Each structure stands twice: as structure tokens, then as C-alpha cells.
Amino acid sequence: MYDERTSRRHLLRGVAVTTAAGPLVAGCIGDGGGTNDAATPRGDTEPNDRTFDGWLDGVEGADSLVDRTDASDVRVRVGTEGNGGYFAFAPVVLRVSSGTTVTWEWTGVGSAHNVVAKDGSFRSELTGDEGTTFSHEFDASGVAKYACLPHRSLGMKGVVVVE
Numbered sequence: 001m002y003d004e005r006t007s008r009r010h011l012l013r014g015v016a017v018t019t020a021a022g023p024l025v026a027g028c029i030g031d032g033g034g035t036n037d038a039a040t041p042r043g044d045t046e047p048n049d050r051t052f053d054g055w056l057d058g059v060e061g062a063d064s065l066v067d068r069t070d071a072s073d074v075r076v077r078v079g080t081e082g083n084g085g086y087f088a089f090a091p092v093v094l095r096v097s098s099g100t101t102v103t104w105e106w107t108g109v110g111s112a113h114n115v116v117a118k119d120g121s122f123r124s125e126l127t128g129d130e131g132t133t134f135s136h137e138f139d140a141s142g143v144a145k146y147a148c149l150p151h152r153s154l155g156m157k158g159v160v161v162v163e
Contacts, residue, residue, distance in 0.1 A: 043066050043067050043068040043070070043071070044066070044067045045064050045065070045066050045067075045091075046064065046065050046067065047063065047064060047065070048062060048063055048064055048065035048093050049063075050093075052143060052145060052159050055118070055145045055157060055159065056092065056093070056157060056159065058155055059083065059088075059092055059155040059157050060082040060083050060088060060092075060155060061082055061088055061089075061090070061091065061092040061093075062092045062093060064091070064092075064093065065091070065093040065094070065095055065161070066091040066093070066094050066095070067095045068094060068095065068096050068100070069095055069096060069097045069100075069163060070097075071096070071100065072099070072100055072101065073100070073101045073103065074094065074096055074100060074101070074102050074103070075102075075103050075104070075105050076089050076090065076091065076094060076102060076103070076104045076105070076158065077089065077090040077104075077105055077107055078104045078105060078106045078107060078113050078115065078148070079106055079107040079108065079109050079110040079113050079128075080107060080110075082155070082156075083151070083154045083155035083156060084154060084155075085110055085154070086107065086109040086110025086111075087110055087148070087151045087154045087155065087156040088155070088156060089104070089148075089156065089157075089158040091158075092157070092158050092159070093158070093159050093161070094158070094159070094160050094161070095160075095161040095162075095163065096138060096160060096161070096162055096163070097162070097163055098138065098139060098140060098141055098162055098163065099137070099138070099139055100137070100138055100162070101135050101136070101137045101138075102135065102136055102137075102138060102160055103133050103134070103135040104124065104133065104134045104135075105131065105132070105133050106127060106128065106129060106130055106131065106132040106133070107130060108128060108129060108130025108131070109130075110128075110151075111128055111150070112126050112127055112128040112150065113126070113127070113128065113148040113150070113151065113156070114126040114127070114148055114149055114150070115134055115146055115147075115148065116146060116147060116148070116149050117136075117144055117145070117146045118144075118145040118146060118147065119144070119145075121136075121144070122136040122146075126149075126150070138160060138162045140162065141162050141163055142162055143159060143160070143161055143162070144159065144160040144162065145157070145158075145159050146158050146159070146160070
């Protein structure tokens, strides 16, 4: 027998469960780089077994690579959860095509950070302000290693592989 009150109750209960579980499910399907939002690059994630001559030894998140060779502009989050605090980049390892602009965007957590290329080819200001951005165009194939200087010893390092 059909009972309208029971049907509404089931519908409302289903909506409540779905609404409550939505953030949990969204967190499970993220890119593994800490918090998940629109600034995190989307793309194919694959296992990474390269340490880039030891540069990424012990760095949390270095076991995966995000392939964004299909994009002309890619974002990397600065100050995501990892390495014992908010001392990580997301993603840690990024693959792009030559001519791609990478923009680092600060989360505003984990104190002040910067982005400095190991070879000195680019360097941002030191800041902790949420929403701050710094961009660099990668116009030649190769591997660009970078770090946050104040937190480098904690493992706040990253790599951009340019094809």
C-alpha cells in the first residue's frame, strides 16, 4: 500500500544521505595532492617511480605524476597538506608540453612560501597570501626542479617535466 508520508520520508532521508556523503566521495576521487579544488590541475594521473636524481627522495606525493600535456595553462597549488604540515605542492610531479605556462597559486596556509627553480631560471616572491599567483612559461624540453626555500628541508619540492 502506498503511503505518501513514508515516501516523502524516504526521499528526504535519501537526499540527506546524498548531501552528507557528497564531500566524502569528492575527497576520495581527488588527485592525491591534499585539498581538492578548481586550482588543482586535472589530467591523467599515473604512477611515478623517478626521483629525479634524488630530488624527490622522501617527498610526499612524488609517487604519482599528473599529465597535462593537453593544456596550454596549468595550475599548481602552493601550501597543500603534505610533508608534516601544509608544506607541499599539488601536484608534486607535473608533465606538460613545451610552450605551457604553469601558474602556482597559494592556498594561504602553511606560512609563507615561494617557488624557486633549482637552476635559478625562475623565482617567485615569498608570500603567504591566499590567491597569490606566479607564472612561468616552459618553452624548452627538459626537467625543471623547484622548491619552496624556507621548507625545502621538509620536502616542499616539485618537478615539471616538459616534453
